[in-house]
Amino acid sequence: MSKVAVIQYPGSNCDLDALEILQKIERKGTELVWHKELKREEYDAYVLPGGFSYGDYLRAGAIAATSPSLTVVREAADKNKPVLGICNGFQILVEAGLLPGAVLRNSGLRFVCTWTRLRVETTRTPFTRLSEKGETLRIPIAHGEGRYYLDKNEVQQLEQREQIVLRYVNDQNEPSDDSNPNGSVDNIAGICNEKGNVMGLMPHPERASLPILSPDGQAYGRVIFDSMLKSLNRLSA
Amino acid sequence: MPLHSYTVEVVVENKPLARDPEGETIHHNLILKGGYNQVTHVRAGKLLRMSVNAESPDNARDLVKRLCDDLRIYNPAAHTCQVRIVG
Numbered sequence: 001m002s003k004v005a006v007i008q009y010p011g012s013n014c015d016l017d018a019l020e021i022l023q024k025i026e027r028k029g030t031e032l033v034w035h036k037e038l039k040r041e042e043y044d045a046y047v048l049p050g051g052f053s054y055g056d057y058l059r060a061g062a063i064a065a066t067s068p069s070l071t072v073v074r075e076a077a078d079k080n081k082p083v084l085g086i087c088n089g090f091q092i093l094v095e096a097g098l099l100p101g102a103v104l105r106n107s108g109l110r111f112v113c114t115w116t117r118l119r120v121e122t123t124r125t126p127f128t129r130l131s132e133k134g135e136t137l138r139i140p141i142a143h144g145e146g147r148y149y150l151d152k153n154e155v156q157q158l159e160q161r162e163q164i165v166l167r168y169v170n171d172q173n174e175p176s177d178d179s180n181p182n183g184s185v186d187n188i189a190g191i192c193n194e195k196g197n198v199m200g201l202m203p204h205p206e207r208a209s210l211p212i213l214s215p216d217g218q219a220y221g222r223v224i225f226d227s228m229l230k231s232l233n234r235l236s237a
Numbered sequence: 238m239p240l241h242s243y244t245v246e247v248v249v250e251n252k253p254l255a256r257d258p259e260g261e262t263i264h265h266n267l268i269l270k271g272g273y274n275q276v277t278h279v280r281a282g283k284l285l286r287m288s289v290n291a292e293s294p295d296n297a298r299d300l301v302k303r304l305c306d307d308l309r310i311y312n313p314a315a316h317t318c319q320v321r322i323v324g
Contacts, residue, residue, distance in 0.1 A: 058283075062309060095309065102315030104251065107258045149255050149315045183256065 002232040004030040005043040007073075009064045014050035014086065017206040022047070025209060025222070026229055035069040044232050045082040046073050048089025050142075050204055060103060060145040061091030070096045082126040082228050083198040087143055090190070090200030099193055099200050100158070101150035107183025111144040115215060116181055116203055118189050119169040122162045125196040126231035127224045136173050137166075137220040139203040141181055141189075146202040148184040148191070155186055166190035166201055240290040243297040244324035249311040250282030257281055285310070286323075294322045 004022055008015045015032060022030035031043075053064035064070075070092070077083050077098055085093040093099045106112055118137045123129050131137070150158065158164055166189040170179040175187035182202070190201030205221030208214050251257045257280055264279035291297035302320045305311060311318040 058310070059312065062312075066308065095312065100314065102255075102312040104255065104315055105259065107256065109258050109262060151254065151314075183258070 002028060002044040002229070003042075004028055004045045004047060004232075005033045005038065006030060006047045006049055007033055007035050007038060007069055008049070009035050009051065009053035009067065009092075011053040011055060012049050012051035012088070014204060014206060018047050018049045018086065021206045021209045021225055026225055028229055035064070035067045038069040038072050041072050041075045041079070043076070045228060046076055046084070048073070048083070048085040048092050049206075050087030050089060053088055053092065056145065059095065061088060061093075061095040064088075064092045065095035070098075074098060077193070077198050080195065080197050082231055084127060084224070084228060085198075085200035086204055086206065087146075087202055090202055091145065093198060093200045098198050099191055100154065101148060101191070103145055103202070104147040104149050105145050106143070106147055106181070111142070112146070112181050113140070113142040114181060115140045116189070117169050117171070117173070117179065118166045118203060119173055119175070121164050121167055124162055125165055125192045125199050125227075127199045127227050128165060130227040130230060131223045134173070136169065137208075137223065138214065138216065138218070139205055139208040139221050141203045143182070143202055146182040146184065148188045148202070150185060152185075155188075158191065161194055162196075163191050163194065164188055165192050165199055166203070238292040240292060243289050243291055243294055243322055245287045245289050245297050245301045246321050246323050247285040247287065247301060247305060247310060248282050248319045248321075249285075249316050250280050251315060252317055255315045298322055
């Protein structure tokens with residue numbers, strides 16, 4: 001059976017939600033692993049959960065990015081294994097250099113906790129392959145530092161290489177200023193590395209993976225986890 | 238050579254093209270509102286003040302510059318980093 005690691009950092013607080021979805025809903029062998037205990041590359045996929053690792057000191061994710069667990073995660077990424085960073089996990093992946101750019105303080109200077117609409121921009125990643133390009137997902141965000149930043153010319157490169165995975169959109173499924181909750185460049189909510197096997201996103205799919213948690217009763221976040229697990233089955237088949 | 242203690246300051250701020258909403262808000266909603274119209278621009282950042290044992294001010298500055306790059310005290314995708322000896 002495939003095994004997934006949810007890596008726990010000091011200050012992680014969405015680790016148990018991700019574990020719950022993966023263990024109980026998806027019925028997969030998922031384990032919660034303290035970051036210092038993750039010494040060998042022995043899992044089939046890695047999830048870096050949300051939270052406030054090391055109190056967001058210096059910059060969100062900057063200190064956790066130096067954890068030895070990132071050496072293991074980098075090794076897994078090199079072997080094409082899926083690596084998913086959610087919220088603070090995204091910030092850690094960016095600070096560790098596994099994903100490009102920076103995640104800065106929200107343009108409104110406030111912590112924003114709200115439901116967002118996200119448009120799937122590519123289905124080439126192990127986390128979106130069961131969705132459709134252009135599909136809208138409703139998934140909540142909860143962060144104070146979520147403004148994705150990269151220089152303009154580098155964003156173009158990101159677009160050309162199909163590394164932009166999710167964008168914040170309005171009711172018409174279009175990226176717009178009023179649907180951009182944090183001032184991210186080009187409404188970017190989630191990106192992947194060049195190979196596509198490392199993805200980071202600010203929204204919390206684990207908080208939208210049970211119908212009872214969603215305002216319209218649909219578990220939109222499941223597609224991220226379902227896609228990842230489907231990829232694992234393919235890899236192990 | 239004997240070591241001396243030097244005070245080194247590190248200032249991290251957003252690159253000119255990366256918006257700095259905190260600096261903008263301090264400028265518009267506090268400084269200009271308070272009537273200090275001669276202030277035309279405000280940039281907020283982060284200041285780290287370090288005490289460093291080194292042989293000379295240059296050595297102290299070089300060491301801090303190196304650690305800022307090594308440990309990613311700033312994220313070069315979005316920030317600039319200045320290192321200066323203040324004492």
